[in-house]
Amino acid sequence: MSALITGCCYKVPGKYAQLPLDFDPNLQYEFGELINDPKSPFHPKKNDSKIMRKDEIASVIALREMFKKLNLCEQAMKDIDLYVANGIFLEDSNKYLTKISNNFKDNPNMANNPMEAIYKYTPPLLALETLTNSTMSLIAQYLKIAGYNATFGNTSTSGFYALEEAFLNISQSRSKMAIAGGSNCGGLYSLLMFRNFFENAPNWKESAACAYLLIEKEGCRDESRTPLANITAMYSSTEISFFNTTKKTLNIARFLDENQVNSHIIFTGALTSNLNEKLVNQLNKNHSITNLYNYYGNSGVSGIYLGVIEAIKSFKNNDYSQLSVIDIDPYGRFSGINLEHVEH
Amino acid sequence: MLNIKNRNKRVFIVDFDAISPIGIGRNDIYQNLERDYCNETVLEEFSNSNIPFFIGAKIPPVKDVNFPNDLFAEIALYDRKFYLLYAIFQLMRERLELMCNLVPTHKKGVVLGVGADVIPFHLFRKEVQKSISANKNPYNELIFNLNREKGFLNKIWNPYDIHSLFIAEQLSLGAFQKTILTACTASTQAILSGYYSIQNCMADMVVVGGTDSILNPLAFISFGKLGVIPEHNDMNSNTCKPFDMNRNGTLAGEAAGLAILASEEVCRSHNLQPKYELKGGASTLDAYKITAPDPGGVSIEKCLHKCLQHANWKPGDVDYIHAHGTGTKLNDSIELKAIHKVFGEKASEVPISSTKDRHGHAIGAAGVQELVVSLLALDNGFIPSNRNLQTPLKPEMNLVRKNRKKQLKRIIMNNFAFGGVNTVLAIENQA
Numbered sequence: 001m002s003a004l005i006t007g008c009c010y011k012v013p014g015k016y017a018q019l020p021l022d023f024d025p026n027l028q029y030e031f032g033e034l035i036n037d038p039k040s041p042f043h044p045k046k047n048d049s050k051i052m053r054k055d056e057i058a059s060v061i062a063l064r065e066m067f068k069k070l071n072l073c074e075q076a077m078k079d080i081d082l083y084v085a086n087g088i089f090l091e092d093s094n095k096y097l098t099k100i101s102n103n104f105k106d107n108p109n110m111a112n113n114p115m116e117a118i119y120k121y122t123p124p125l126l127a128l129e130t131l132t133n134s135t136m137s138l139i140a141q142y143l144k145i146a147g148y149n150a151t152f153g154n155t156s157t158s159g160f161y162a163l164e165e166a167f168l169n170i171s172q173s174r175s176k177m178a179i180a181g182g183s184n185c186g187g188l189y190s191l192l193m194f195r196n197f198f199e200n201a202p203n204w205k206e207s208a209a210c211a212y213l214l215i216e217k218e219g220c221r222d223e224s225r226t227p228l229a230n231i232t233a234m235y236s237s238t239e240i241s242f243f244n245t246t247k248k249t250l251n252i253a254r255f256l257d258e259n260q261v262n263s264h265i266i267f268t269g270a271l272t273s274n275l276n277e278k279l280v281n282q283l284n285k286n287h288s289i290t291n292l293y294n295y296y297g298n299s300g301v302s303g304i305y306l307g308v309i310e311a312i313k314s315f316k317n318n319d320y321s322q323l324s325v326i327d328i329d330p331y332g333r334f335s336g337i338n339l340e341h342v343e344h
Numbered sequence: 345m346l347n348i349k350n351r352n353k354r355v356f357i358v359d360f361d362a363i364s365p366i367g368i369g370r371n372d373i374y375q376n377l378e379r380d381y382c383n384e385t386v387l388e389e390f391s392n393s394n395i396p397f398f399i400g401a402k403i404p405p406v407k408d409v410n411f412p413n414d415l416f417a418e419i420a421l422y423d424r425k426f427y428l429l430y431a432i433f434q435l436m437r438e439r440l441e442l443m444c445n446l447v448p449t450h451k452k453g454v455v456l457g458v459g460a461d462v463i464p465f466h467l468f469r470k471e472v473q474k475s476i477s478a479n480k481n482p483y484n485e486l487i488f489n490l491n492r493e494k495g496f497l498n499k500i501w502n503p504y505d506i507h508s509l510f511i512a513e514q515l516s517l518g519a520f521q522k523t524i525l526t527a528c529t530a531s532t533q534a535i536l537s538g539y540y541s542i543q544n545c546m547a548d549m550v551v552v553g554g555t556d557s558i559l560n561p562l563a564f565i566s567f568g569k570l571g572v573i574p575e576h577n578d579m580n581s582n583t584c585k586p587f588d589m590n591r592n593g594t595l596a597g598e599a600a601g602l603a604i605l606a607s608e609e610v611c612r613s614h615n616l617q618p619k620y621e622l623k624g625g626a627s628t629l630d631a632y633k634i635t636a637p638d639p640g641g642v643s644i645e646k647c648l649h650k651c652l653q654h655a656n657w658k659p660g661d662v663d664y665i666h667a668h669g670t671g672t673k674l675n676d677s678i679e680l681k682a683i684h685k686v687f688g689e690k691a692s693e694v695p696i697s698s699t700k701d702r703h704g705h706a707i708g709a710a711g712v713q714e715l716v717v718s719l720l721a722l723d724n725g726f727i728p729s730n731r732n733l734q735t736p737l738k739p740e741m742n743l744v745r746k747n748r749k750k751q752l753k754r755i756i757m758n759n760f761a762f763g764g765v766n767t768v769l770a771i772e773n774q775a
Contacts, residue, residue, distance in 0.1 A: 022481065023488040048634070082629065086525060089460070114466045115393035118561045119569075127566035128634055128762065132460050132504075132525035137763025140629040146643050148627050149765065150533050151525045155505050161522050165537065168544040192484060193501055196491040238450040238518030242509045243496045331496065331509060333521075 001171035002232050004342065006225040007214030008309050009066035011036075011058035012296060013207050019188065029191055030297060032207040034058045042068075044142060051129045052138060053091040055183045059084075059135055059210040060142045063179070066214070067143060070225060074144040080177040081169065082145045083162035084136040085301035086153035087184035088193065135183045148175065152301075156268065156327050157236065158182075159301040160335035163308075164234045166215050176220040181212030182301030190300065194271055194330050201272035205297025211305030226344055228312045232322075233338040235259045242331040250275075252282050252326075255334040261287070262338060264323040266310050268303035269293030271330055279328065290314075303327055308337060315341040353543045354608040356618035357771070359439050362601030362716040363432045365401035366703045374720045377728050380747065382702040384583060384595055387559060396575035397568035399583055400559050401597040401704030406431040415497050422464050422500045428600035428709075429456075429507050429555040433514065436602055443604050444515040444549065446614050452549040453519035455537045456508045457530025459556030459708030462563050463487070463500050511551055511602075519547045525708075528668070528761035529627070530554055531601070532711030535769060536625045538605045548607045556708030557598030564596055572672060582732045584705075586669030586698040587676050587743050589735040594670040597704020601712035620719055623754075623770040624654030630764025637674055637764055644682035644758075647766040651756065652686070655770035659687040662694050663752040664727050666718045668760045669698020670705055675760060680738050697744040701731045711759045715769070718757050722773040725751045 013032025021027055034054045036043065042064035043049065049057055067077070128134065133151040140146065150165065152158035159182035166178035184190075186208040195204075214225075221227070237255050265287045270276040276293040283289050292299070292306060299306055307325035314320050321341045328334050360370065365383035367373030383401045390398035409431050411417035420427035433440070444452055465472060468486055475482035491498040497506070504523045512521040520541070524534045531554025538550035558564055567573050574583055574593030584595035611618050628647040632638035652659065668679055684691045699717050706713050721727060727748040736743045757769045 023485050051634075078631070113393055114469065115390060115395055115561055115565075118466070119393070119395040119565050122562065122565050122569055124569045125635075127563075127570045127572070130460055130566075131527060131634070131762055132530075133527050133761065133763050133765060134634060136526070137629070137634050137765065140631040140764065141633060144631045146629045146631040146646070149526075149629050150537060150627070152522060153505075153525045154503050154523075157521075158505065158523065161520060165540070168546065169540065172544055174540075188484065189501075192487045192491070193498065193503060195488070196493070196498055197496050199493060236520065240449060240513055240516050240518045242513055242521075330503070331505070 002230050003167050003170040003215045004218050004221060004227040005213050005229045005231065005308065005312065006216050006221060006227055007066050007070050008212065008228060008312060009062040010209065010211035010306060010309055011062045012209045016205070026202065028203045030205040031187060032296065034208045036061060044138070048138065051125050053185050055087070055185045055208050055210050056135045056138055059139055059183045062210060063139060063143055063212055077144055078146045080145055080179060081148040081166060081175045082136060082140060083149065083166045083178060083180040084139065084151050085159040085162040085182040086132065086135050086151055087186060087300040088154060088190045089130055089132060089185065090189040091185050091187060145179065154301060155329040155331065156300055156303045157329040157333045157335055159304045160236060160327060163304065167231055167234055170215055170217045173217065177216045179212055179214055181210065182305050183210040184208055184300035184302045186300060197330050198272045198275065201274050203273040205273065207296040207299040209296060209299040209302040209306065211302045211309055213305060213308060227342040229315055229339045230342050231337060232340055233260065236335040237333055250279065250332050252279055252334060259336055260338065261336060262322045262324040264288045264320050266290045266307045266323060266325045267292065268307040268325065268327040269296065269298050270328055271298045304335065304337065308339065311339045355539050355542045355605050355622045356608065356611050357620040357622055357719065358604045358606045358611065358616055358618045359443060360603035360716055360719055361432060361436050362599060362713050363403055363406060363428055363435065364599045364703050364713050365403050365597055368406055369435055370716055370720060373716060374724060377717065377720065378726065378747065380731060382731060390564065395565065397564060397573050399576045400564065401595050402559055403428065403598055409434060418499050419497060419502065422467070423502065424557040424560065424598065425458055425555045426507060428557060428598060432600040432602055433511060440515055440551065440604070444517065447549040447610060449516045449518035451519055451547055452517050453521065453541060453547045454508045454511045454517045454551040455522040455524060455534040456511065457524045457534040457554035457708050457711060458504050458507050459527065459530065459558065460563065461504065462560045464560060466561055507555060515551065517551060526761050526765045527763065528707050528710050529759045529765045529767040530708040530711065532759040532767040532769060533627060535603065535711060535715060536627060536767060539622050539625065542605060542607045548610045550605045551602055552605055553602035553712040554709040555600035556706050558596050558707055559598050567596060584671040584701045585732040586671045586701055586730050587680065587737045588733050589737055591671045591673065591676060594672055594700060595704040597706045599703070599706035599709040599713035601709060601716050603712065603715060619774050620722060621772045621774055623772050624651065625767065625769040626650035626654055627767040632764050634763050637678055637760065639678060641678040641682035643764065644678060644760065644766050645685050647768050648682060648686040651768040651770050657754060657770065659690040662754050662756050664721060664755050665694055665696045666714055666755060666757040667696050667698045668758040670700055676737060679758065680741060684738065684741065692740050693742055695727050695742050695744045695748065697728055697730045699728050714757055718755050718771060722752050722755055722771065725749055
């Protein structure tokens with residue numbers, strides 16, 4: 001089974017800053033925010049971008065740029081498949097909740113009737129702002145993609161599943177072309193969601209990011225699109241212990257043994273610097289490693305795609321002819337992709 | 345998609361069940377469908393407030409739900425989706441274990457559709473007020489403090505993935521643990537994803553389904569303000585009128601359901617006699633606007649066409665369409681328009697109904713709840729009516745006005761989501 005990658009795009013933070021955390025002053029949290037250029041000709045319309053998160057705006061811009069570069073027209077795109085993994089969905093919703101709670105503070109009577117406060121301060125489009133498939137639907141709207149689809153989320157393994165579904169459907173000739181990608185909002189709500197998993201970790205680094213791949217079946221590919229890489233295998237761990245901290249030992253060595261992992265690995269990065277270091281040390285025993293944590297920290301659902309894009313860069317530089325991208329999610333699920341350089 | 349003729353691997357539905365506002369378990373659900381029961385009730389938590397939305401379809405407390413430990417019980421207290429999922433899991437536990445034990449860990453997986461998470465801040469008013477007084481961000485403080493020292497399970501604000509991970513851990517489902525988040529089509533897409541997982545040889549058995557509830561303040565009010573739920577001017581019922589000229593919104597609801605998909609090899613080697621085959625399905629995107637569905641219904645038409653093609657059926661082969669039928673202005677007219685175009689001269693013959701008028705719209709769990717209704721229809725030769733239909737939107741189409749008894753072989757089931765996501769399944773009775 002195989003599928004060709006013929007296009008890719010991504011947006012990552014330009015710089016990182018320490019986020020102040022009044023609830024945990026001992027924690028060093030470095031976050032890279034996405035900065036979208038409002039003057040970009042590919043920026044979504046003002047009315048839409050008012051309800052879009054930054055990672056969604058970045059996704060639309062990145063994909064439109066890619067489509068332009070590859071000369072992909074709307075007509076060609078209407079039947080292609082779209083698989084998106086979504087990270088955290090709350091970016092600024094906090095502001096509505098703060099309005100409601102401030103209202104309680106200022107109007108004690110209102111505190112006795114919270115429903116009225118929620119009704120008064122809920123914006124009319126909040127349901128769309130927090131729609132779990134909003135990224136996928138907005139991509140479809142702007143790129144005119146109308147084929148088979150799914151939104152997965154919201155750990156990095158969901159990113160893997162989105163890509164795997166695209167890969168399998170193309171390998172088995174159910175589809176001829178697909179876009180698969182991940183859009184990670186990250187930020188404070190991501191930290192609050194996963195902080196508890198790694199309580200003693202003093203350092204966290206995370207990126208809001210998005211990354212997408214255009215995947216095609218060889219034989220159906222337009223000759224004008226040069227293959228960037230060939231996906232030759234995808235695999236994931238079959239361990240079934242997710243919640244029990246005492247049973248959780250991250251046996252990456254076993255995962256590597258059970259699957260045919262190449263000698264060079266691009267590791268997408270763990271959630272915390274301690275865990276990342278621990279895993280990289282294990283990987284280093286028998287493999288050479290490119291550690292994406294050093295660049296992006298953890299990038300959630302977009303991580304595995306950034307790993308594949310890093311692989312494509314390596315192929316372009318003739319650094320390697322084959323390599324593997326390995327990911328770990330917060331529950332200790334490993335996933336891997338084998339890629340090979342395509343001569344053309 | 346290319347090559348959408350029927351593939352070699354057949355996929356069967358070997359078990360299914362749901363917890364619904366119209367019944368706890370499928371026997372209960374069927375009996376209540378037959379007697380036209382509608383669980384449209386005044387929601388106390390909203391009715392005493394000065395807001396115009398207060399009617400929904402709520403699942404009554406489920407008896408004897410026993411959580412394995414206090415932490416799961418706490419999660420269920422604050423996450424209604426998890427509570428409902430646990431309740432259906434408990435209801436089906438023995439059956440699920442029996443079936444899942446037939447297949448090794450690495451060849452069985454789970455795909456669940458779930459809805460948006462809503463942190464129940466209204467339950468933590470005192471804590472929030474303390475933080476406001478201390479000039480801290482109250483919600484960050486709350487989440488941080490509630491979740492301290494809990495490990496891989498938060499008290500509130502868990503990743504969506506915990507639902508499928510929970511089921512996977514209970515049933516040793518090692519192949520994959522997927523979560524689909526496409527709102528009103530989430531569990532329908534979960535079923536289709538499970539189907540393709542078997543066809544793609546990733547698994548021989550997949551537990552599929554979903555869980556969701558929008559009967560919490562933020563979701564309920566958000567959908568109301570979006571115009572999806574009608575304003576309730578009085579305490580009268582029959583607020584949801586799918587396909588009626590006077591429709592003006594849906595009935596907010598909740599549900600959880602699970603089904604087991606198995607490959608033909610598993611059924612054959614273990615002598616299972618499945619009654620239902622999942623013949624296939626399709627999913628398309630409107631690619632129109634996130635704020636509204638495509639009024640032309642072109643992508644819904646395409647989805648219906650693809651589904652029929654995938655199942656290798658002609659329009660005349662379909663015995664019943666279980667429609668999405670939300671009772672909203674836009675959905676119902678577009679859906680009927682698309683069905684009319686695809687079914688052509690057969691459009692006036694094929695019976696069509698939606699059951700959201702009695703159990704509500706369960707958003708992420710709509711698909712699995714309506715799959716259960718569809719399978720019960722197949723099993724019992726029963727077509728549920730459009731219960732509140734008085735003035736049909738399209739009188740020339742066969743919009744079912746009274747429950748009917750009719751032998752059914754083939755059903756199409758539609759679900760469409762905000763953001764223009766369309767999914768249709770084809771199910772065949774093996775009897």
